[in-house]
Amino acid sequence: MEIAFRNEGIYLPQIDLWLDPRALVEHAWLSHAHSDHARGLHSTVIGTRATLAIYRHRWPLPPGRLQQILPLNPNESLDWRGARLTPLRAAHILGAAQLLIEYQGERIVYTGDIKLRAPICGWPTQLVSCDRLIIESTFGLPIYQFLDASAARARIVLFAQETLAAGLTPVFLGYGLGRGQEIVHTLTQAGLPCSVHGAIAGLLPYYEAEGYEFPGWQPYQRRKVETSALVVTPGMQDSLAIPSAQVRVALVSGWAAVDSARARSGADVLIPYSDHASFPELLEMVHASGASHIDVVHGYTEPFARLLRLRGHNAHAAGTAVPTEVQV
């Protein structure tokens, strides 16, 4: 099957389908609801129910505008223009999925954003074999090694407990969708008081709809001096009402695997936990796919593709670094 890596995203011309397009297109597969993957009001959107629900929250449909919405469950196939599309569970954020495309006897898997280890909130990755694998490489260098979910939970709880016991306010930096809710889930499940910034709190109902519980969280109020843990988005620690001497900040992120993240984020404590695959997980996924052709997208595409080639794989960086024709 022909696959075009374009500035606007990945395009499958034979079946007129875009994978995570960044520009407005006709028909789009949305692997998950992060805004660099699910954005804009395409004519057709295909994705899991949770992904499309959060996408709708972020991209409401204006009155009178029409959009074809095709929600699928994992492993529920859709026949699409001569191909069969099947979402496969991806451990990343709530609702994330890979897409298996079967077309004229060829099996192609597009991972979207993914990791192999089970997430705190979300489902584990389903491994299937394929002929061609399109895989992300956000952390495609061997320096990137992360905690698994249970170790990350333990570190989050310990940091909150120790900081509160010292009479200080623990502040967690986590992205608005995914990491933020996982931290809130971890804290509330451990019975710790926590105040949650609106950007994170606004999406908690979608997690509750999938069965996750967050007992006792409070909305964060900017002017109030908190005596509970705070969960905010990165950068916000500078605008808190509490004096910085009363605050200890933890960054929960894959980038926290490297010490310089401390200076970059302003955090005191680094908790290296990601919703992307660590380097060994990426290798394991490539190996498990059995694919004879691997395309690497996002992040360290060229170094990771090179390392795969050194291991005997037929792998190529398919980033946007090489612009192809421009779609009008």
Place this chain on the structure above:
Amino acid sequence: MNALALCAESVAAAPGRNEKIARVAAYLRTLSDDDLSRAVLYLSGQTFPASDPRKLSVGHATLRPALAEVTGWDLETIALCYREVGDTGEAFALLLRPLGHLTPLSLVEAEQLYLTLAAARRTAQKLDLLIRIFRTYHWLAIKYFLKAITGNLRIGLQQKMVEESLALATAVPVEQVRAAHNRSGDLARVARAARHGSLDSIEAVLFHPLDFMLAKPLDAAAELADPSQWLVEDKYDGIRAQAHIAHGQVRLFTRGLEEATAAFPEILLALAHLPGPLILDGEILAWRDGRALAFSVLQPRIARKKVSAKTIADVPVIFLAYDLLMAGGHLQFEVPVELRRRRLETLGLPHLAPQTSLHLREEIETHFQAARARGNEGLILKRSGSLYESGKRGGHWLKVKRPYGTLDVVVTAAEQGHGRRASVWSDVTFAVRAGDRFLNVGKAYSGLTDDEIKKLTVLFKAATLERFGRVSLLRPEVVLEVAFDGVQKSPRHKSGFALRFPRILRWRTDKRPEDCDTVDRVRELYESSLRS
């Protein structure tokens, strides 16, 4: 090393200076005398005491092949990982961690390994030893074992803070620890003495550089209270240096505490006869007909390991003494400036800087003009009765200098910083205009706020034309105003000139690249410096 590494990791995460010092002190208290001596060295990024002549001579060229051998990663991947991490110790530790070696590294073993590495003559021996180390010890211990070699732990713990931690752990005033460290250059010995209350017994060591006393700028003569309390000397535009002399041996150390002995054989000859042990503070100057020549003339003599007879004939140099740090083996820090001067005068020095007393405030301008007429940079004022405050810029010495000038320049390349600055492009190369081209005249690392650096990094990334490892070539867009202390010839920069001590004054968001200064202006400044 394992416990030291855990301490260091906890220091990295500690909020604030005091908490960091408290954590180091708590760790130091748990150690035996021998381990205390080792730990203070390694925590301050040294493998041997500063006064110890031994050198490890271990760099990328040995470390990376050893890591490649142990981990199987190719050199290109190792270089890329280093670039992303910004620190050799940390990058290596991250690549070694998956191997799961668990053997702990004790401080005494670490010391043995450093000694063996230093003693190894051939690269192959060093390589074998490093491979054995990487195959054996716990990754976290290796992280800090290597950081001590590269000289910077990057945990927000400067050497001064290690001294403070040691003082706290041994209940000794920090000034005493600092002074003993300065005189001996041996923090390991100081640590043991601090614990045993015998810091006084630590004597000054010759042939190890002492911290220089520094001068504060005097911006306006009106700021000078009580003019009659000051002594006046010319400020010379050469290389500030210490001459250490004993038993016919002379060694020179510059302000950066680097050794510069080999570059100036005629100075060694001129000073060797002096009665030692003696330490002089003064200036290395290009000298002809009884006066100093411009710094740009001295330039071909700098930082050489060997110097030809022709160069010596072309650019004759002298050591002009202007203060006394040790005489007859006794440190002179506690001796008032007038008495130090009198002792200097009795030594029979080949060149001694003239000194006079100031009476009236108005005389500052007269002296300044006279100093400029002699080709010198300005004046140094020394306060009557003041002591030699090694390593301090305490206001007992004042400098009167005419600002050399500033230039508006455009940034043509930026480089990722290290450690704390690994994620930003903090080191910039800048250029002046030559017609419609831009020619580089220097590099600067300091002067901007963290916030400005962050913003500039975004602009630099957008303006990147090409990347070469850590360095990115940029479209000339960002204009900076830089201050500097002089102009010199440079084969390195395309303009043929380099600014001395450039520092960024401000980011000129109001100026466009075509508004920046020209290479002709730089040439003018250079030529006027030769005439003065």
